[in-house]
Amino acid sequence: MRLWFSSSSEVPIYRQLATQVELAILSGDLKPGDRLPSTRELARRFALHPNTISAGYRQLERDGWTENRHGSGVYVRANADAPSTPEQILDQHIAGFFRVVRELNLPAAAVRARVARWLEAPPPDHLLLIDPDPEMRRILLHEIRQATAFPVAEASFEDCKDRRILAGAIPLCRPSKTAQVRALLPPGVELTTLAIRSAQSWLTPWMPAPKGHLLAVVSHWPEFLEIARTMLIAAGIPADVLIFRNARQPRWTRGLEQATAILCDSYTASVPSLPRRPHLILFPLLADSSKAELARYSVADTPLL
Structure with a gap:
């Protein structure tokens, strides 16, 4: 990852560092588990005081982007490895489903009836961008509508309190809002996180x-x-x-x-x-990978959720 610093800026150096690392994580330039350069290495490379680098790294840790592993360094906070193929994703959800079913001790006939009801339900008919910032929604909506002809609507966090707004929707959000949006959705509703350009x-x-x-x-x-x-x-x-x-x-x-x-x-x-x-x-805010994913949606061929 390339970094730039300007000592003459009104933006503190530690904030310049934290902002650039955060954007690199959101855009995928830095992956979960990646090790950041050491404080000493960055201080020497850019002729900065080590305390300045440490302040930036502490800010990133406070904001939940990184973790400090004692004796090892600063790492991008790692989540469980995400499945990489459609088959792996499907297997993950099926495995989770049967794990929950076993805990509920439901009869097999009841499980089959419920699954059949879900499979017979109408497919999603629109995308739903969920974000608390109306100006951010306006920008992303403009780019989403350029990427796909599939209908797209918008909603704030407050709007999502009315569960009817989620009917027939494929929810979308930006990476920094994933946890908040997921908490708003009913169990079982899949959330698509849009990749942001580096x-x-x-x-x-x-x-x-x-x-x-x-x-x-x-x-x-x-x-x-x-x-x-x-x-x-x-x-x-x-x-x-x-x-x-x-x-x-x-x-x-x-x-x-x-x-x-x-x-x-x-x-x-x-x-x-x-x-x-x-x-x-x-x-453009949307990464090319997100535009390609959105382009797959069409009115004639809606995805099965």
Whole structure:
């Protein structure tokens, strides 16, 4: 994993480190069980104080992304190995089903009748994006609808208290919300976690950034602006050549015509009021793997859950 740090940024170095590692985990650049570079190694490589690196690693551990193994190092928090093929996934669910059935001591005839009822139920007829942030939902909905013609709806955490909204739905969420969304779903409802694009991998081809150019970052999602600020400054782009605009605020287009390029999310890029004169640099949130998975859904061929 490639890292960037800028000592002249208003974003503390430890936060630059924590943000970049978190994004690498969410995008799959770092896998569960991967060992992070040692504090001493990072301090020496980037001429930073070891306490700064330790502060970043402590933040990651507090946020639940990593674990400190005494005498061994810092590791991405590992979960049980996920099944990798459709057959393995099916076997995992079947095994879990029979394990629960044995604990219930139900008669075999009752089990067969219940399974038959589930198999005869209508298949799902739409995707349902569940997220607490309305601006994030708007961006992801825009990208999902570009990836598939299958109907897609949205819901907040509050909306999910009404179980009727889950009828006929295939629930979707972003990685950082998986645990919260899973807790909202009834037992037995499968949840699809959308893979998020790696910011580091996407940014690398653009580095080093040409000097003497003004870069504007525009989004309706405040967190997009904060992540972009951290990543761009850490990558060595001077803060005085960056313009940040929240597209939900009045007069957000002011000064954008002076920029050489505008970096934005896919939804903001579709807004008619966004100036078209500077070069648009689009950062899609969904990873290609998620787009490929979504593309498999169609109205004529719905998946069986």
